[in-house]
Structures are given as C-alpha cells and as structure tokens.
Amino acid sequence: MATQVLMPALSPTMEEGTLAKWLVKEGDTVKSGQILAEIETDKATMEFEAVDEGIVGKILVAEGTAGVKVNTPIAVLVEEGESADAAPALVAAPVAAAAAPVAAVAKAPVAVVSKASADWAEGTPMKTMTVREALREAMAEEMRGNGNVFLMGEEVGEYQGAYKISQGLLDEFGPKRVIDTPITEHGFAGIAVGAAWGGLNPIVEFMTFNFAMQAIDHIVNSAAKTNYMSGGQLGCPIVFRGPNGAAARVGAQHSQDYAAWYAALPGLKVVMPYSAADAKGLLKQAIRDPNPVIFLENEIMYGKSFEVPDLPDFTIPFGKAKIWREGTDVTIVSFGIGMTYALEAADKLAAEGISAEVIDLRTLRPLDYDTVLASVMKTNRCVTVEEGFPVGSIGNHLSAVIMERAFDYLDAPVINLCGKDVPMPYAANLEKLALVTTAEVVEAVKSVCYR
Amino acid sequence: MATKKAPERPNVSKEELLSYYREMLLIRRFEEKAGQLYGMGLIGGFCHLYIGQEAVVVGLEAAAKEGDKRLTSYRDHGHMLACGMDPKGVMAELTGREGGYSKGKGGSMHMFSREKHFYGGHGIVGAQVPLGAGLAFSDWYKGNDNVTFTYFGDGAANQGQVYETYNMAELWGLPVIFVIENNQYAMGTSVKRATKSTTLFGRGLAYGIPGEQVDGMDVLAVKEAGEKAVAHCRAGKGPYILEMMTYRYRGHSMSDPAKYRTREEVEKIKTEKDCIEHVRDLLTQGGLASEEDLKAIDKEIKAIVNEAAEFSKESPEPALSELYTDIYA
Numbered sequence: 001m002a003t004q005v006l007m008p009a010l011s012p013t014m015e016e017g018t019l020a021k022w023l024v025k026e027g028d029t030v031k032s033g034q035i036l037a038e039i040e041t042d043k044a045t046m047e048f049e050a051v052d053e054g055i056v057g058k059i060l061v062a063e064g065t066a067g068v069k070v071n072t073p074i075a076v077l078v079e080e081g082e083s084a085d086a087a088p089a090l091v092a093a094p095v096a097a098a099a100a101p102v103a104a105v106a107k108a109p110v111a112v113v114s115k116a117s118a119d120w121a122e123g124t125p126m127k128t129m130t131v132r133e134a135l136r137e138a139m140a141e142e143m144r145g146n147g148n149v150f151l152m153g154e155e156v157g158e159y160q161g162a163y164k165i166s167q168g169l170l171d172e173f174g175p176k177r178v179i180d181t182p183i184t185e186h187g188f189a190g191i192a193v194g195a196a197w198g199g200l201n202p203i204v205e206f207m208t209f210n211f212a213m214q215a216i217d218h219i220v221n222s223a224a225k226t227n228y229m230s231g232g233q234l235g236c237p238i239v240f241r242g243p244n245g246a247a248a249r250v251g252a253q254h255s256q257d258y259a260a261w262y263a264a265l266p267g268l269k270v271v272m273p274y275s276a277a278d279a280k281g282l283l284k285q286a287i288r289d290p291n292p293v294i295f296l297e298n299e300i301m302y303g304k305s306f307e308v309p310d311l312p313d314f315t316i317p318f319g320k321a322k323i324w325r326e327g328t329d330v331t332i333v334s335f336g337i338g339m340t341y342a343l344e345a346a347d348k349l350a351a352e353g354i355s356a357e358v359i360d361l362r363t364l365r366p367l368d369y370d371t372v373l374a375s376v377m378k379t380n381r382c383v384t385v386e387e388g389f390p391v392g393s394i395g396n397h398l399s400a401v402i403m404e405r406a407f408d409y410l411d412a413p414v415i416n417l418c419g420k421d422v423p424m425p426y427a428a429n430l431e432k433l434a435l436v437t438t439a440e441v442v443e444a445v446k447s448v449c450y451r
Numbered sequence: 452m453a454t455k456k457a458p459e460r461p462n463v464s465k466e467e468l469l470s471y472y473r474e475m476l477l478i479r480r481f482e483e484k485a486g487q488l489y490g491m492g493l494i495g496g497f498c499h500l501y502i503g504q505e506a507v508v509v510g511l512e513a514a515a516k517e518g519d520k521r522l523t524s525y526r527d528h529g530h531m532l533a534c535g536m537d538p539k540g541v542m543a544e545l546t547g548r549e550g551g552y553s554k555g556k557g558g559s560m561h562m563f564s565r566e567k568h569f570y571g572g573h574g575i576v577g578a579q580v581p582l583g584a585g586l587a588f589s590d591w592y593k594g595n596d597n598v599t600f601t602y603f604g605d606g607a608a609n610q611g612q613v614y615e616t617y618n619m620a621e622l623w624g625l626p627v628i629f630v631i632e633n634n635q636y637a638m639g640t641s642v643k644r645a646t647k648s649t650t651l652f653g654r655g656l657a658y659g660i661p662g663e664q665v666d667g668m669d670v671l672a673v674k675e676a677g678e679k680a681v682a683h684c685r686a687g688k689g690p691y692i693l694e695m696m697t698y699r700y701r702g703h704s705m706s707d708p709a710k711y712r713t714r715e716e717v718e719k720i721k722t723e724k725d726c727i728e729h730v731r732d733l734l735t736q737g738g739l740a741s742e743e744d745l746k747a748i749d750k751e752i753k754a755i756v757n758e759a760a761e762f763s764k765e766s767p768e769p770a771l772s773e774l775y776t777d778i779y780a
Binding site (some may be wrong): 148150176179181182184186187188189190191192193194195196197198199200217218221222226227228229230231232233234235236237266267269290291 | 520551552553554555556557561562563564565570571572573574575578580581582583584585586587588589590592593611612615616618619622623776777778779780
C-alpha cells in the first residue's frame with residue numbers, strides 16, 4: 001500500500017523548511033532508516049530518514065524548494081508493482097512546490113513607521129533580512145572593525161551556532177576570535193568579564209538565557225557592579241546575548257523571559273529587539289557600549305524577516321523607543337516578541353474603529369519613559385504587553401511611572417498583559433494558555449476604552 | 452627560642468631581605484591599625500585582616516614584573532600594599548572617604564587600581580578565579596607575556612567555578628597562576644571538615660595543571676616557587692597552581708571570636724612560623740642588619756601607617772552627588 005512521506009518538524013520552532021537535497025530518486029528501493037533527503041530548518045541542515053521501507057514511487061517536492069510547510073507530503077513510497085498514483089489523498093501540488101522558491105519565512109505584520117521615530121533617513125536603500133541574519137551581520141561588522149571584539153559560547157564555532165546566529169564567523173575570524181567553550185556558563189561568563197577588564201570586548205552567547213542562570217552571579221556581581229565599586233576605574237564592555245523567553249513547547253526550564261529581572265539592575269543595559277533592523281542596529285551599539293549589555297533575543301523571531309537599512313554602519317542609540325504605529329485612542333507598549341501581538345491587535349482594533357498607538361520600548365534599561373508618557377497623555381489609556389511573569393514585570397513598573405507622572409491624564413486603569421503566573425507547561429493547549437495572545441491584547445484595549 | 456628554626460639561605464642579598472622585611476611589616480602594621488580604627492567605629496561593615504599571611508603576597512610580588520596582574524578575595528589589603536598601592540588610599544577606602552581608591556564606594560572588599568594592575572577585591576567567594584583567568588585571557592589574546600596572579604582561599608577551592616576555570620585555563624593555555632592561600636580555615640570550617648581531598652593543589656592535576664605546595668610562611672620559599680610558576684606561564688605552558696600553606700592570626704573578620712581553634716594552636720604558629728620574625732632572624736643572625744637598623748625601619752613603617760590613618764580620618768566623606776556617578780562607564 002502506498003504511503004506518503006511528510007515534511008518533518010525537526011526543531012521546536014520549525015513550521016516550514018527547505019528541501020535542500022534528495023538522496024534518493026524515483027524507482028529507488030529504500031530501507032527503514034535510510035537517509036532520504038537533507039532538510040534545512042531555521043537552525044541547521046538535517047538528514048531525514050525513511051521510517052518505512054518501499055520504493056520511491058514519486059517525488060512530490062523538488063529539491064531546492066523552500067518554504068515547505070511541516071506535514072506537507074513530499075514523496076510517495078509504494079510497494080513492489082504498485083503505482084504511485086495509488087497513494088491515498090495525494091495532494092497534487094503541495095504548497096510552494098513550484099520551481100521558484102518562495103521566501104523561507106513568514107512576513108512580520110506590516111507596520112506603519114512614523115517619521116518621528118525613524119532610525120534612518122528617508123530614501124535609505126533597504127534590504128530584507130531575517131533577525132538571525134541581522135544579528136550575524138552586526139557581529140561580523142563589529143568584529144571586522146575592532147580586533148578586540150570576540151565571540152565566546154557553547155557551539156558558536158565549529159557547530160556554527162546552536163541557532164545558526166554565528167554561522168560562518170569561525171571561517172572568517174578563526175578560532176581565537178570565535179571560541180567554543182565547554183558547557184560551563186558560570187566559568188566562561190567570569191572569564192569573559194575578566195577579559196573585558198583586561199581591555200577586550202567579549203560577546204558572550206548563551207545558548208539560552210535560561211542557562212545564564214548558572215552565570216548570573218558574574219553578570220550581576222562582577223559585570224554590573226564593579227564600575228561603581230571601583231569608583232569608575234573598571235568598566236566592563238561586554239555583551240551577553242542569546243535567545244530569551246519561550247520558544248515552542250520546550251518546557252518550564254527553557255521558556256523564561258528574564259527581561260524584568262535584568263532591567264531591575266543598575267549597572268546593566270538591557271536590550272530586547274523586535275525587528276531585524278533593531279536587532280542589527282542595537283547589537284552593533286551594544287558591542288560598542290563601554291558597559292555590560294544584556295541582549296535578549298527570541299528563538300521564534302530569528303526566522304522573521306524585516307526591512308533593514310542597507311548602510312555601511314547602521315546603529316541605533318539606546319533609550320529611544322520606536323513608535324511603530326501612531327494612534328489616538330490607546331497606547332499599547334511592548335517589546336521583543338510581544339510586539340507581534342501588539343501590532344496584530346492594533347490591526348484588528350483598527351478594523352473595529354479603535355486607533356491604537358503602538359510603542360516598542362526596544363531597550364528596557366535605559367527606558368524611554370518620555371515617549372511612553374507623551375503617548376499616554378495623548379491617548380489617556382495604556383495596555384502593556386510582555387511575555388514575562390506578571391509579578392514585578394516591566395508593565396508593573398511602567399504603570400507605577402505613569403501613575404506618578406501622568407495620573408490626571410488617565411481615563412482608565414493601566415492593564416499589564418504578561419505571561420501567566422505559572423511555570424511554562426509543556427502541553428500544547430496549556431502552553432498557549434500561559435502565553436500572552438493577540439486576543440488578550442484586543443480584549444484589554446477594549447476594556448480600557450470601555451468598549 | 453629553641454623551637455624556632457635556624458636561619459637559612461644566607462646567600463640572599465641584604466637588600467632583598469630588608470625589602471621583604473619592610474613590606475611584610477607594612478602590611479602587618481597597617482592591618483593592626485585597621486583593626487584599631489574598626490574598634491573605634493571609623494571602619495564599618497566587614498573587615499578581613501591579612502595578619503599572618505604576609506609572606507605570600509610579598510614573596511609572589513618579588514617574582515612579578517610590570518604588566519602582571521593580580522586579584523583576590525575580600526581579604527585584600529595585603530595584596531594592595533604589596534603591589535605598591537598607596538596605604539593612604541587603601542585606608543581611606545576602609546573609612547569610606549573620598550580619598551579612598553573607590554572614592555568610598557567600594558569599601559574594604561572592593562578596591563581596584565588600574566595603575567597597579569590590581570583587579571579587586573571580590574566579595575563572592577571564588578568569583579575572582581574565572582575573573583583572573585579572564586584577565587589572563589586578555590593577555591593571551593594580545594600575545595604579550597604578562598601573567599595574572601589569581602589568589603583564593605581554601606574555602607573558595609571547593610567552589611565549582613574554580614574547576615570550570617581550571618578546565619578552560621588549561622584547555623586554552625592561559626597565563627594564570629592560581630594561588631591557593633590555604634590558611635586552614637574557611638571562616639570557621641577547617642579544611643578537613645570541608646573536604647576529604649585536602650591536598651588542594653593536587654586537584655589541578657586532574658585538568659593537567661601542574662602545581663605544588665609551598666611553605667607560605669617563608670617568603671623566600673614563596674618567591675622561589677613564584678618564579679618557577681611565572682616562568683611556566685611566560686613560556687606559554689598554561690596555568691600553574693601554588694598552594695601556599697599559611698595561617699591567619701586574626702579571626703575571619705573583625706566580628707569572629709574564632710572559637711573553632713585553640714589559642715595554643717595560634718600561639719604555636721606565631722612562635723614557630725611567623726614570616727616576619729623569620730626574615731628578622733635571617734637579617735640579625737646573619738649579621739646583615741642590626742637591631743638599630745630594624746628599629747629604624749619599624750619607625751619608618753609606623754610613620755607611614757599613622758599618616759595613612761590620619762589621611763583616612765581627614766579625607767571627607769564622598770559628596771552626596773557621588774551616589775549617582777560611576778554606575779555606567
């Protein structure tokens with residue numbers, strides 16, 4: 001009986017991939033466990049093995065095809081003497097099976113960039129790139145420009161990065177500047193801080209910020225406090241970066257958003273970009289900053305594409321929020337992946353006649369209070385959106401500041417949307433429930449607008 | 452005193468011995484004065500005195516060259532004086548004054564001097580170990596022949612990050628000398644009550660790092676071992692471990708009654724092993740210095756320490772505006 005071979009999910013966040021290469025052709029007999037194809041995910045190129053044995057009756061997706069959704073039939077296995085056409089419910093033209101590869105990644109919601117918050121001049125040439133490519137380009141450019149910049153972390157070199165952020169950097173810069181470490185976050189974070197005191201500019205990649213918990217003493221006690229404790233003698237120019245927050249169904253120990261924790265600490269600077277342009281401009285700025293910078297990325301965002309200014313040296317200063325969308329009825333403040341829900345909600349609300357102003361904080365320390373306050377004074381309503389835990393959240397802090405400095409402007413209490421107050425569950429339905437959603441943003445906005 | 456060991460190594464020069472005597476005495480008198488000022492309420496918080504261990508830093512500084520770096524734990528006053536930092540600035544930091552090395556914002560445990568390549572002053576037990584390896588990493592990266600002396604105690608030697616650091620330091624061949632100041636007690640816990648593996652330098656062998664145990668009460672033995680370790684590092688052979696067998700006479704901090712050891716134990720070390728008396732004997736019994744010569748040095752040191760104490764009292768408290776400076780570079 002004919003069986004369909006489906007596009008596999010090969011990473012927690014994979015929704016689609018590129019069928020890089022077929023290692024079998026139609027008519028070949030394959031055994032269970034034999035490698036059928038190479039599939040490129042957002043993280044790596046993986047070999048895909050046959051589960052059943054049979055004869056390759058038909059290849060449905062040509063090699064080189066990008067954007068093949070998970071679970072799309074890519075081939076049909078038949079038994080001896082059977083026709084490929086016998087395959088049940090065969091999808092004649094799978095998504096994106098056309099010869100011309102489609103864009104590998106989903107587009108981010110269209111944003112209206114206001115002129116006031118633009119980080120580049122009108123008419124600047126733009127290029128489309130993923131957040132992953134933007135981060136890589138930022139590091140490569142800074143490493144080219146300054147020999148004291150080096151990258152250190154687990155699997156950053158020979159493996160080409162657990163999330164491919166550092167892909168190609170070892171080849172260009174060599175093992176002295178792209179350093180694979182053993183799995184010892186506490187130790188290598190301390191070594192990197194010492195190296196920064198010694199005059200270098202380390203970039204420390206944590207495979208996830210969940211693992212930085214092992215190193216948090218050096219981030220807090222060694223990196224953040226020493227300039228103060230030394231009366232200004234010992235600044236620590238270092239970047240700690242890596243994915244932060246939930247990916248997809250990786251459980252409680254791999255899903256925490258640390259934004260509010262690090263933002264609480266004087267001596268640190270904290271960046272959490274949403275777009276690829278911000279990822280690039282802010283990472284370059286972070287590497288040049290003479291202070292320790294916590295640079296919080298997001299695994300789900302790595303594959304998202306945005307327009308990035310095609311400039312030889314593009315940086316974005318810290319402490320400047322970006323107004324993605326101007327509005328008059330309510331201010332939605334978010335950062336990082338939370339912006340996805342904020343912008344989606346703003347689209348939906350616009351259809352219902354509610355005009356939302358959407359602010360991306362971009363940096364949490366320093367924090368651009370003025371932009372938030374000015375907006376709230378205009379709209380008189382505010383909803384904050386973040387993925388972290390609700391107690392002691394960034395939203396809590398902003399609410400307090402708004403209350404102190406714009407109390408009389410408020411027409412409704414500020415609502416803080418956060419992740420739920422639970423360790424991240426594994427079950428798909430519960431995880432969905434634990435995370436903040438676009439629907440919740442829409443509902444909260446309607447609530448503060450009394451609609 | 453019959454129990455005292457006979458003076459050795461008469462081939463060491465008079466000048467060398469005199470300089471060791473002077474430097475060790477400076478640390479001891481400075482610490483005694485700090486103890487007094489603490490008692491008077493002029494120094495607050497934690498204050499960990501180095502009395503008894505002076506030979507370790509003085510001997511190792513004798514093996515160092517300009518450009519070498521050093522850092523240690525919170526028991527750091529001796530290390531600062533030994534590397535040439537100004538006693539006035541150190542004492543004024545202890546009293547929390549503007550003239551202190553950290554403008555009064557660090558305190559006893561947190562002082563630094565870029566000029567003297569002194570990188571702290573660290574209050575978290577064991578944290579200085581990877582930090583020291585990182586400083587060594589910066590020299591390795593730049594390709595010079597500087598080494599970093601990373602001091603830590605027998606208590607810190609049980610911290611996990613020490614072994615993470617051993618592993619990477621040897622893996623990358625970093626020019627770092629791990630100096631374990633084994634003063635027998637981690638606060639109130641003796642080495643034997645904390646581990647079955649009491650030969651602390653030997654743990655480095657598991658990572659391929661050579662090391663040795665040294666009589667840390669004998670400044671000449673310390674210097675000799677230091678020179679060997681330094682040569683190893685400068686030759687690009689990676690890290691080296693020196694386990695300095697030493698003893699602190701005072702409590703862990705000023706508020707420690709030291710009930711975990713007997714008075715006899717302390718007295719025995721003071722009588723038989725004192726590092727300053729050892730050099731004093733070498734000088735006098737070798738006919739290299741007279742009692743008068745040494746008295747003149749004592750007087751000179753006393754003057755330096757008194758001057759530091761006066762400075763630390765007269766220097767004003769930091770301006771209130773300093774609260775919000777130096778948070779960022």
